[in-house]
Amino acid sequence: MASPELRKDVVTGRWVVFSTARSKRPSDFKSKSPSGSGNSNSQNCPFCVGNEHLCAPQIFRVPPDPSSEWKIRVIENLYPALDRNLRQRDAQGEESPEVLAGFGFHDVVIEGPAHGVRLSDQSPREVGDVLIAFRTRIKELAAVEEIKYVQVFKNHGASAGASLSHPHCQMIALPIVPPNVSTRLDSMKDHFRQTRQCALCEAPSNKLVINESTHFVSFVPFAATYPFEIWITPRIHSSHFHEIDEDKAADLGSLLKLMLQKISVQLEDPPFNFMIQTTPLRATTSELPYAHWFLQIVPQLSVVGGFELGSGCYINPIFPEDAAELLREVNAS
Amino acid sequence: MASPELRKDVVTGRWVVFSTARSKRPSDFKSKSPSGSGNSNSQNCPFCVGNEHLCAPQIFRVPPDPSSEWKIRVIENLYPALDRNLRQRDAQGEESPEVLAGFGFHDVVIEGPAHGVRLSDQSPREVGDVLIAFRTRIKELAAVEEIKYVQVFKNHGASAGASLSHPHCQMIALPIVPPNVSTRLDSMKDHFRQTRQCALCEAPSNKLVINESTHFVSFVPFAATYPFEIWITPRIHSSHFHEIDEDKAADLGSLLKLMLQKISVQLEDPPFNFMIQTTPLRATTSELPYAHWFLQIVPQLSVVGGFELGSGCYINPIFPEDAAELLREVNAS
Numbered sequence: 045m046a047s048p049e050l051r052k053d054v055v056t057g058r059w060v061v062f063s064t065a066r067s068k069r070p071s072d073f074k075s076k077s078p079s080g081s082g083n084s085n086s087q088n089c090p091f092c093v094g095n096e097h098l099c100a101p102q103i104f105r106v107p108p109d110p111s112s113e114w115k116i117r118v119i120e121n122l123y124p125a126l127d128r129n130l131r132q133r134d135a136q137g138e139e140s141p142e143v144l145a146g147f148g149f150h151d152v153v154i155e156g157p158a159h160g161v162r163l164s165d166q167s168p169r170e171v172g173d174v175l176i177a178f179r180t181r182i183k184e185l186a187a188v189e190e191i192k193y194v195q196v197f198k199n200h201g202a203s204a205g206a207s208l209s210h211p212h213c214q215m216i217a218l219p220i221v222p223p224n225v226s227t228r229l230d231s232m233k234d235h236f237r238q239t240r241q242c243a244l245c246e247a248p249s250n251k252l253v254i255n256e257s258t259h260f261v262s263f264v265p266f267a268a269t270y271p272f273e274i275w276i277t278p279r280i281h282s283s284h285f286h287e288i289d290e291d292k293a294a295d296l297g298s299l300l301k302l303m304l305q306k307i308s309v310q311l312e313d314p315p316f317n318f319m320i321q322t323t324p325l326r327a328t329t330s331e332l333p334y335a336h337w338f339l340q341i342v343p344q345l346s347v348v349g350g351f352e353l354g355s356g357c358y359i360n361p362i363f364p365e366d367a368a369e370l371l372r373e374v375n376a377s
Numbered sequence: 378m379a380s381p382e383l384r385k386d387v388v389t390g391r392w393v394v395f396s397t398a399r400s401k402r403p404s405d406f407k408s409k410s411p412s413g414s415g416n417s418n419s420q421n422c423p424f425c426v427g428n429e430h431l432c433a434p435q436i437f438r439v440p441p442d443p444s445s446e447w448k449i450r451v452i453e454n455l456y457p458a459l460d461r462n463l464r465q466r467d468a469q470g471e472e473s474p475e476v477l478a479g480f481g482f483h484d485v486v487i488e489g490p491a492h493g494v495r496l497s498d499q500s501p502r503e504v505g506d507v508l509i510a511f512r513t514r515i516k517e518l519a520a521v522e523e524i525k526y527v528q529v530f531k532n533h534g535a536s537a538g539a540s541l542s543h544p545h546c547q548m549i550a551l552p553i554v555p556p557n558v559s560t561r562l563d564s565m566k567d568h569f570r571q572t573r574q575c576a577l578c579e580a581p582s583n584k585l586v587i588n589e590s591t592h593f594v595s596f597v598p599f600a601a602t603y604p605f606e607i608w609i610t611p612r613i614h615s616s617h618f619h620e621i622d623e624d625k626a627a628d629l630g631s632l633l634k635l636m637l638q639k640i641s642v643q644l645e646d647p648p649f650n651f652m653i654q655t656t657p658l659r660a661t662t663s664e665l666p667y668a669h670w671f672l673q674i675v676p677q678l679s680v681v682g683g684f685e686l687g688s689g690c691y692i693n694p695i696f697p698e699d700a701a702e703l704l705r706e707v708n709a710s
């Protein structure tokens with residue numbers, strides 16, 4: 045099997061990860077149904093307690109003491125997009141600046157031992173513990189010199205890309221700063237130059253706010269790309285997600301739980317993704333004043349068509365203030 | 378119903394089209410099945426011959442003579458993303474540079490009168506006639522001062538976004554240059570500065586070529602974003618698709634037909650999109666030397682997940698040279 049490789053297209057300017065290992069991964073979704081209920085049977089699920097031997101190696105577990113049951117496991121992805129053993133110096137065939145060896149890390153964070161317990165079913169503190177597991181792993185990855193960015197993401201439901209239904213997140217550590225991140229930094233820099241303000245330190249308009257907690261606010265962004273898209277931002281300026289402490293993680297855990305419950309009630313248990321949008325690990329001190337991390341939640345309600353693929357411009361059928369109002373009012377408990 | 382609006386997010390830097398009209402459109406796909414066979418029954422299909430009264434107004438038809446049967450109809454989209462009657466000067470509430478009234482055009486090109494006849498079933502000359510219909514309409518739209526770019530695209534199959542199965546394409550004329558287009562131009566400009574060559578005038582490596590015709594070449598791009606993605610480029614430098622003449626359109630028609638047949642055979646009739654990637658209508662003369670149009674075909678074989686949504690970086694499980702080899706060898710006729 046060929047080693048993974050990153051290639052940059054000179055026309056689109058985009059880096060793409062090529063990984064043949066990915067095509068081998070199994071799926072427990074019979075059909076790509078929108079609800080994506082998947083395999084409720086945990087017998088063959090590699091992520092269930094008791095099936096640890098079916099998994100790729102463990103990186104760490106929470107709690108660490110092996111005599112107690114685990115609550116969270118961070119493991120290697122068995123079908124990784126990038127190869128953690130492939131150092132740049134070993135790589136062959138890098139004859140051009142448009143090719144990089146596919147070195148990087150691809151991990152899975154199993155959110156709990158039970159197949160049927162979702163993140164939003166867990167307590168705020170437990171959700172916070174999953175966030176702290178991300179933090180711990182990001183700090184380890186940040187120690188690897190070649191790693192420029194760590195993308196944390198969750199796929200829930202087959203139409204949101206999930207191939208396994210046991211609650212989990214993933215983390216991909218990249219040797220490049222990905223395109224959305226550099227575009228975002230450029231855009232926030234422009235705003236900072238013009239206003240001397242970080243774009244995410246300004247409080248969102250009341251019409252767009254959904255809920256608030258001690259340290260965080262959740263809202264629909266003014267130009268939301270997707271219907272019912274939600275952002276959760278720390279109120280106090282913070283560039284890197286992995287600066288979060290235990291208190292703030294539990295507080296974010298409660299707001300994240302509430303948002304997941306709200307979209308589940310309002311939108312009838314939709315497939316969704318969430319992503320942590322943070323700042324490159326090796327950002328310069330001049331970038332930090334306008335780089336502000338956030339958590340982005342995207343319910344998957346429509347299919348992307350040729351217009352979006354071609355232009356990169358999205359059509360959203362609901363105005364953000366209307367989506368925010370619906371989400372503010374929904375009763376989730 | 379609120380008028381459509383364009384908004385730019387200061388964090389992502391992206392323009393988004395908000396249009397509540399879009400949520401009203403019907404779908405003849407019972408379920409979002411991957412194959413997306415849709416409604417084979419043409420009784421209620423607004424695009425079928427005999428049902429013209431169910432459609433939004435016609436813009437033009439081919440042939441123009443109303444005493445003969447039509448072969449192609451270009452009509453207004455009944456549920457448009459942008460409003461052709463909303464001039465910028467009439468728009469309310471544009472208090473910031475991040476808001477634009479949703480003025481623009483959204484048209485449908487019905488490729489033929491029969492529900493079951495696909496574009497790839499038509500003769501090369503007939504496919505060329507559809508391409509000439511795009512050209513004619515783009516030239517009309519280019520005459521409207523506020524229009525900066527026209528995105529031509531096709532959705533085939535429910536998972537590629539199609540809501541109606543009768544063979545058709547769409548055209549959206551925008552008052553902005555969309556993000557993918559400006560990023561592409563920037564990237565091609567960089568390449569031009571470094572090499573004094575247009576990135577798409579250089580012939581693709583033989584390993585990536587699928588087929589060639591007199592005026593065009595089809596290939597898998599070196600850093601293809603999607604598995605089995607295909608680009609068709611004119612061999613001789615040309616910035617704007619709408620510069621095409623009848624001969625070249627028929628020649629492109631034959632190569633496009635062949636590519637659609639090949640993906641249908643090799644990938645078992647997948648849902649797909651194609652997009653015309655052209656140059657902004659009001660490009661400057663300094664941009665023209667490195668701006669080269671192409672037609673992009675994307676079979677929809679996988680679901681986008683949180684990694685791609687978050688980072689903008691894609692994972693492709695097949696190397697372009699392997700995809701090209703498979704497509705070169707497949708026997709389509």
Ligand SMILES: Nc1ncnc2c1ncn2[C@@H]1O[C@H](COP(=O)(O)OP(=O)(O)O[C@H]2O[C@H](CO)[C@@H](O)[C@H](O)[C@H]2O)[C@@H](O)[C@H]1O
Nearest residue numbers: 090098099100121122123199205206207208680682683684
């Ligand atoms: N025994 C085992 N031990 C360890 N790991 C195991 C394992 N068995 C399976 N895995 C891994 O578990 C992961 C489950 O992940 P998800 O269900 O979130 O989506 P997946 O990564 O498959 O693809 C979705 O997300 C990616 C990234 O967004 C998209 O590229 C893709 O199209 C979309 O379907 C897979 O990556 C798989 O490789």
Ligand SMILES: Nc1ncnc2c1ncn2[C@@H]1O[C@H](COP(=O)(O)OP(=O)(O)O[C@H]2O[C@H](CO)[C@@H](O)[C@H](O)[C@H]2O)[C@@H](O)[C@H]1O
Nearest residue numbers: 347349350351423431432433454455456532538539540541
């Ligand atoms: N009687 C009538 N007269 C005229 N027009 C009529 C009509 N009845 C329906 N229409 C229009 O016909 C079009 C059919 O288009 P497609 O099947 O290619 O996909 P659609 O635009 O619905 O959405 C897909 O493409 C868009 C753009 O890529 C994505 O935003 C979206 O998510 C995806 O599902 C629709 O736009 C609809 O508004």
